[in-house]
Amino acid sequence: MTARCKLCGEERESDEALQEHYREAHQKDVRWCSVCGRGFQFDSALEQHYRDKHPAVSPTSSTSQASSPPVTQAARSGTQSPNRGAKGPGKGGRRSYRRRGRKKRLLAVALAIVVVGVILGAYYVTATSQSTLGTGIYGTKVGDYAPDFALTLANGTTTYLSSFQPHPVLLWFVATWCSSCIQGASVLNSQYYQTLHSKGLQLVTVELYQDLNESGPSISQFAQQYGGGLGKPGWVYGTSDWETTQLYDPAANLEEVYLVNQYGVITMVNLPLVSLLPQIASQSYSSAPKPAFPFGCLGTEGTTIHIHPWLRIVIDGQNVTIPAAIGIENPSFETYNGYNVAASGSCFEPIHTHDSSGIIHIESPTNSVYTLGDFFLVWQATYGYVTINGVQHPIVFNPTDILGFKTDSTHRIVLLVDGKPSTAFDSLVLNQLDYCSAASTGPPCYPTASGNPYYNGQPYPYGTGHTIVIEYVPVSG
Amino acid sequence: LDLTPSRNFLGYERNAVSMVFSRRWGSALFLVLSTSISAFYLFLLPSLPDGTFTFGAIAFITPLQTAFAFAFGILFSLVVVMNVFSFKIRAAGAKGLTIGSILASLVNGLCCTPLIPTLFALLGASTPVLFEYSPRIQAFFEFNYPYFYLLSAIALVGSVHYLSKNISCCTLVDVG
Numbered sequence: 001m002t003a004r005c006k007l008c009g010e011e012r013e014s015d016e017a018l019q020e021h022y023r024e025a026h027q028k029d030v031r032w033c034s035v036c037g038r039g040f041q042f043d044s045a046l047e048q049h050y051r052d053k054h055p056a057v058s059p060t061s062s063t064s065q066a067s068s069p070p071v072t073q074a075a076r077s078g079t080q081s082p083n084r085g086a087k088g089p090g091k092g093g094r095r096s097y098r099r100r101g102r103k104k105r106l107l108a109v110a111l112a113i114v115v116v117g118v119i120l121g122a123y124y125v126t127a128t129s130q131s132t133l134g135t136g137i138y139g140t141k142v143g144d145y146a147p148d149f150a151l152t153l154a155n156g157t158t159t160y161l162s163s164f165q166p167h168p169v170l171l172w173f174v175a176t177w178c179s180s181c182i183q184g185a186s187v188l189n190s191q192y193y194q195t196l197h198s199k200g201l202q203l204v205t206v207e208l209y210q211d212l213n214e215s216g217p218s219i220s221q222f223a224q225q226y227g228g229g230l231g232k233p234g235w236v237y238g239t240s241d242w243e244t245t246q247l248y249d250p251a252a253n254l255e256e257v258y259l260v261n262q263y264g265v266i267t268m269v270n271l272p273l274v275s276l277l278p279q280i281a282s283q284s285y286s287s288a289p290k291p292a293f294p295f296g297c298l299g300t301e302g303t304t305i306h307i308h309p310w311l312r313i314v315i316d317g318q319n320v321t322i323p324a325a326i327g328i329e330n331p332s333f334e335t336y337n338g339y340n341v342a343a344s345g346s347c348f349e350p351i352h353t354h355d356s357s358g359i360i361h362i363e364s365p366t367n368s369v370y371t372l373g374d375f376f377l378v379w380q381a382t383y384g385y386v387t388i389n390g391v392q393h394p395i396v397f398n399p400t401d402i403l404g405f406k407t408d409s410t411h412r413i414v415l416l417v418d419g420k421p422s423t424a425f426d427s428l429v430l431n432q433l434d435y436c437s438a439a440s441t442g443p444p445c446y447p448t449a450s451g452n453p454y455y456n457g458q459p460y461p462y463g464t465g466h467t468i469v470i471e472y473v474p475v476s477g
Numbered sequence: 478l479d480l481t482p483s484r485n486f487l488g489y490e491r492n493a494v495s496m497v498f499s500r501r502w503g504s505a506l507f508l509v510l511s512t513s514i515s516a517f518y519l520f521l522l523p524s525l526p527d528g529t530f531t532f533g534a535i536a537f538i539t540p541l542q543t544a545f546a547f548a549f550g551i552l553f554s555l556v557v558v559m560n561v562f563s564f565k566i567r568a569a570g571a572k573g574l575t576i577g578s579i580l581a582s583l584v585n586g587l588c589c590t591p592l593i594p595t596l597f598a599l600l601g602a603s604t605p606v607l608f609e610y611s612p613r614i615q616a617f618f619e620f621n622y623p624y625f626y627l628l629s630a631i632a633l634v635g636s637v638h639y640l641s642k643n644i645s646c647c648t649l650v651d652v653g
Binding site: 045048118119175177178179180181182183186187212213214246250251252253254255271272274275 | 496499527533534591592597611619
């Protein structure tokens with residue numbers, strides 16, 4: 001049987017030969033016990049040996065005895081392993097080797113610090129400045145108006161984000177297989193649901209498109225397993241399409257949390273929900289500040305675009321009054337021909353109304369595109385809700401909802417442009433739908449106050465006479 | 478010649494552990510570290526998917542994570558104490574494996590935090606690439622984190638073995 005040297009790894013045929021090897025090759029690397037002659041590689045081991053075996057002998061005095069071979073500086077440094085020492089380069093080479101190793105380590109540490117710094121920096125940038133991917137005033141960063149989107153609910157029906165107004169919404173996009181989402185749903189259900197519900201917050205949990213192409217439970221299963229089921233009042237589950245997923249989760253995170261106030265303005269974008277819940281639950285949602293107007297304030301009304309579409313809204317045969325001063329901050333009213341007219345104000349939106357005739361004034365300094373949805377947004381930013389028969393209704397318009405009146409098996413929403421049905425709904429572009437042109441002879445489309453717009457008893461049209469009508473009618477109608 | 482430690486089963490380890498724990502400071506340090514690290518990991522492991530350390534996360538700890546938290550606490554403490562001992566006796570330490578084991582124990586955090594998407598974004602990935610690969614990688618860590626726990630434990634055991642060998646192999650050389 002061979003015996004291996006524990007200092008350099010060389011093998012000898014017998015223990016006796018190995019002892020000889022220790023004496024010859026490693027005399028200087030071994031701390032020798034002056035009492036029993038045993039050898040140790042380290043000072044501490046020798047001291048321990050003295051304490052255990054020869055307590056009467058002072059280690060200090062013993063190790064300093066002449067019988068102990070001197071210990072080299074290299075051996076004392078302990079920075080080299082015995083094996084490396086036996087086979088490695090000489091002293092100068094060892095020092096150079098160690099220097100190179102130290103440089104490499106420093107370089108590696110510096111590189112690691114740089115990489116971590118860059119990652120953290122990038123994370124900070126992406127977390128604090130999400131890009132606005134929506135168009136115009138819509139976007140997905142704090143302060144933007146949340147872009148409306150269709151949501152396929154777990155029961156198969158379709159609804160829209162805007163249909164939750166005038167309630168604030170906790171909009172939570174999830175991948176149903178991710179741990180943090182599961183934790184978020186569980187904590188929300190068990191600890192925060194009652195609080196948030198009592199504060200009027202609508203909880204909308206949306207599965208990212210096809211679970212980001214990974215297999216996970218369906219959104220219904222997710223709700224059943226972690227969210228306490230599908231029947232909780234004020235908490236709905238649904239799925240989103242690819243465009244919505246890209247819009248609201250551009251970084252492909254496994255979850256994304258949005259708080260949308262009752263005006264449709266995003267007040268928080270963050271993740272993960274489980275960590276945000278205490279903060280969300282501590283907020284008040286009853287009196288969110290009125291948002292700034294969605295478009296920039298105009299000192300004076302613009303003239304690059306100057307048109308006047310006419311809108312009428314009919315709910316079950318009843319006309320809804322579209323109020324005066326939509327899009328005008330601090331309006332000053334004047335009586336004109338017996339009607340209240342918002343003649344001036346501290347701020348004009350490029351879309352506004354002067355009276356309650358339904359004439360929309362688009363007076364913009366830039367050649368922008370304005371849609372019917374934009375008008376509802378300005379309306380909402382101005383008043384927050386509309387009262388119909390004594391009941392407050394959200395100011396919403398999309399294919400399934402007009403002012404809180406939703407399509408169902410008995411009712412539908414019809415958009416008529418010049419008397420013809422249109423499927424554009426809130427995307428309807430108003431720029432070409434002039435009812436009474438400012439360029440036409442006679443005064444522009446104000447002041448009027450009731451019925452079809454007219455001026456001093458003269459019926460319109462002065463211009464092209466386009467009309468827009470939104471009707472909420474029975475399906476059979 | 479005393480070669481006993483190397484020729485017995487776990488000879489190095491038993492020898493090194495007994496040497497380390499024969500010091501009072503070794504036992505005390507181990508006790509303090511193993512308790513605190515285990516407790517820390519009991520909160521950390523279920524917190525990792527959130528990317529934020531929350532005490533409430535312990536409600537979501539799995540049995541596997543519980544077992545690993547204790548295993549990691551004990552093994553890592555042992556490695557630390559043995560490293561300290563190695564430093565005292567000027568033997569080589571085991572930094573690489575230990576750091577590797579710590580990293581492996583933290584991979585669950587790569588699942589649900591924005592780390593992977595951020596890395597992708599940093600590399601200039603386009604949106605389609607981001608959507609195709611980032612969730613895939615995150616899902617990999619979501620579903621396979623137990624294997625990384627195993628890897629971490631193996632690395633720690635390797636560290637213990639390496640340190641034990643350094644500590645015990647050459648401390649006793651009977652040269653007659």
